[in-house]
Amino acid sequence: MESYYAVSAYGQEEIVEKKSRFIARVYPVTSEEEALICLEDIRKRFWDARHHCYAYVLGKNSELQRFSDDGEPQGTAGKPILEALTGSHMHDTLIIVTRYFGGTLLGTGGLVRAYGSAARAGLRAAKVVQVCNGISFRLELDYNSVGKMKYLLGQMEIAPENETYGTSVIMDLTVKAENFPDLKAKITDATSGNAVFSEERETEFRQKVETFSDCDTIF
Numbered sequence: 001m002e003s004y005y006a007v008s009a010y011g012q013e014e015i016v017e018k019k020s021r022f023i024a025r026v027y028p029v030t031s032e033e034e035a036l037i038c039l040e041d042i043r044k045r046f047w048d049a050r051h052h053c054y055a056y057v058l059g060k061n062s063e064l065q066r067f068s069d070d071g072e073p074q075g076t077a078g079k080p081i082l083e084a085l086t087g088s089h090m091h092d093t094l095i096i097v098t099r100y101f102g103g104t105l106l107g108t109g110g111l112v113r114a115y116g117s118a119a120r121a122g123l124r125a126a127k128v129v130q131v132c133n134g135i136s137f138r139l140e141l142d143y144n145s146v147g148k149m150k151y152l153l154g155q156m157e158i159a160p161e162n163e164t165y166g167t168s169v170i171m172d173l174t175v176k177a178e179n180f181p182d183l184k185a186k187i188t189d190a191t192s193g194n195a196v197f198s199e200e201r202e203t204e205f206r207q208k209v210e211t212f213s214d215c216d217t218i219f
Contacts, residue, residue, distance in 0.1 A: 003132035004060065005209065007093045011126025017114040019102025024122030027094040029056060032064060035094045042096050049098045053115060055082035056094035062086070072099075072115075076108050080116035088123065091131075095119045127208070133177040134205025139187065140196040141169045148190045156183065176205050 011026040025042065029035045035056045043052055055067035055078050065086070067078030081095050097118045106114060141149055146169050153160070153173075160171040175183055187195050 003130055004091045005089050005128055006091050006131055006206075007123075007126045008129045008206065008208075009127035011122055011124075013118070013121035013125040015114065015118050015121055016102075017110065018104040018106060020104070020106065020114070021098075021100040021102065022114050022118035023098045023100075024118040024125075025096045025098070026122040026126040027096075028092060029058065029094045030092050032056075032058065032066070035066075038094055039096060042098065046098055048100075050101045051077065051099040052096055053077035053081060053099070054094065054096040055079075055085055055119075057082070057085045057091055060091060062091060072111060073108055076111035077115045080112045081119040084116055084119035084123065088120075090123070090128075095122055097122070129206040130209055132205050132207070134174050134203045135177050135180040136172070136174040136199075136201055136203045137180075137197055138199040139171045139173060140198070141171070141191060142194055143169060145169075145191040145194060149187065149195075152186060152190050156186075158183070174203060174205055176207070177202070 007026055007028040009028065012024065014021060014023045016022070025038075027035075027038050029038065035054075035058070039052065039054055046052070051070045051072055053068060053070045053072060056065070058064040065082060067082040069075070069077040069079075077097065077099075081097055085093055085095065097115055139149075149171070156179075158173060158175060160173050162170075162172040164170040184197065
């Protein structure tokens with residue numbers, strides 16, 4: 001699977017152009033139904049706004065893409081919002097930009113810039129993750145190995161998803177697929193071969209992304 005980016009938590013930001021307010025709301029969505037429910041909610045709650053323009057991209061391969069100008073001149077709103085998503089390789093994400101008209105016409109170029117800028121500002125305000133191939137597995141340790149394991153995982157910035165303490169210690173972990181062989185070797189060495197690996201399976205690995213830059217590139 002090619003890695004891609006997605007929103008993991010809602011974000012909101014507002015910009016003002018010539019007294020018009022452009023409020024971008026960014027949602028994680030996994031289906032068209034979810035996107036339309038979010039859109040309907042915004043339309044009901046902010047019924048006094050002139051426009052609720054939007055775009056969304058769904059699927060690991062961007063199989064479904066939709067956008068709407070919602071009454072703005074054709075190509076001036078929904079398309080620049082969509083380009084903010086596709087330009088930053090976002091998937092499973094919806095952006096709604098609500099506009100409150102400020103009394104001054106912006107022209108087609110001004111609208112394109114304003115809606116695109118608002119969409120990117122919304123993405124910067126949201127929590128973004130990189131999604132790539134991962135391996136999840138269960139690790140069983142004796143109590144003598146726990147300290148070494150905690151130290152090793154801390155160095156590699158890996159946090160167990162679950163920990164169970166009984167006659168032995170069991171940890172459930174997920175790591176990037178490319179990092180798994182090296183991690184497995186280090187765990188085996190740190191525990192003198194006493195760690196038991198089980199339930200290994202392929203899955204998605206989601207890693208938090210710290211910054212979304214103005215040039216539509218996440219790094």
